[in-house]
Amino acid sequence: MNIAVFLDRQGQVAPLTAPGTVTLFSREHGRWQIVQKIAFDLSSCTSLDVFRERTLAMLAQLPACRHFVTRDVHGAPRAWFDGLGLTLWQCTGAPEPALDTIAQQPVAPEAVTLPPQAFVRSGAELGEFYVDLIAARQAGADDIHTAKLLLVPLLGRAEFTRLELRCDHVPKWFARLADYHLQYHSTPLDDGTLRVVVTKTAS
Template structure:
C-alpha cells in the first residue's frame, strides 16, 4: 500500500520543475487526510557539473527514506533516469498537492493490484521518435480479455513523453475525464478503422 507521496513544490506551494529551486514535501495519509510529515530543501547546482548533480540528487533520495512515489511539474533527462533507476513511480502534475494526491494514491494501488499474468500480455507501444509513441487499444477493447485500457496507457501517461497516438474503437471514459480536467491536451481523429487520439502534455506558462 502507498503510504507516502513526495511532491516537489516552489515558493507558491504548487508543483515546480525539478530543475527549479524548491523543496520536497513528503505527504502521508493519516485517518483519511494527507499531512506533510517531512520537508527537504532541494536546488540543483548544475554549474558544478554532473557529478555534483548526482550527489545532490542521491542525498535527496536518501532523505526520502522508503517513499517511492515522486511528483513534480516536470521531470526529465538525467533526473528522470536517476529516479526511475532508484525504483520511483514518477508523476507530473501542475497545481497544489491537494488536487492530485488522492488520485495518485488510487492509481498506484490499482497498479499494485494487477496480476502479473495480465502485465505479460499488455500491447507494446512503439516509439516513433524521441518522446513520441504509438499504441493500439483496439485488440483489448474487442477481445474481452480482462485487460483494461488504463493498464496499457497509464505507464506511458505517467512517464516522460511529448506525444502519444492511441488507436481505439472508442475513447475510454477515464481518459476523457483526464483530458477534460486539463491534465492533457487531446485531439480526436475519426478513422475508417476506429478513432485516433493524439495526447500531449499541457504546457504550463
C-alpha cells in the first residue's frame, strides 16, 4: 500500500496552504518506509491554472497511490483531489498513526496493472493523445482509478493540447474541468460508446 502524506520541515502533517513535501510511504516487512519525496507548494498560486498545473504534475509522480493525508484541505483542492479518485485524510502531528489507521481500512481492488502504454496512444501532433478507457476497464480495472492513473499525467503535461477518449460514460470529475481551463465535448458512436475530446480553453 502506498500513502502520500503532506509534511512540513519538522516532519509533521501540514496543511496544503503552506509549502511542504509530499512524502510517499510504503509498508514493507511490517514497517513504513519513505520511498519518494516531492516538493509541493500551493501557497503562491495566483490562478486556478497554476493550481491545476502544480497539482496534476505532483499527482502524476505518485504511482498507484489512492490515499492522501494532509492537516487541512478545503475548497478547490478538496474538490479536485476527490474528483481524481483520491481518498483524503485529515490529521495532525506525526504521520505514523495516520498510516496505521489507513492501512487497517478494507482494501479496495487494485488499480490497473497493465502498463499505461496498453491503453494510450500519441496523436498525429505533439500534445495529442488517445486513451481507450473501455479496454482498460475490460482488463479488470475500476473506472475511477483507471481514469486517474491514465488521464491525469497526460492532462498535466506542458505540451498537452488534445485528449480523445473512448468510453461508455463521461468521468464524473470532468464536470470540474472548466475550473482548470479545460473543456470537453462528447459524441455518441454507432457501437453505443462515446468519443470524448478534452482540449484547453482559450486564454
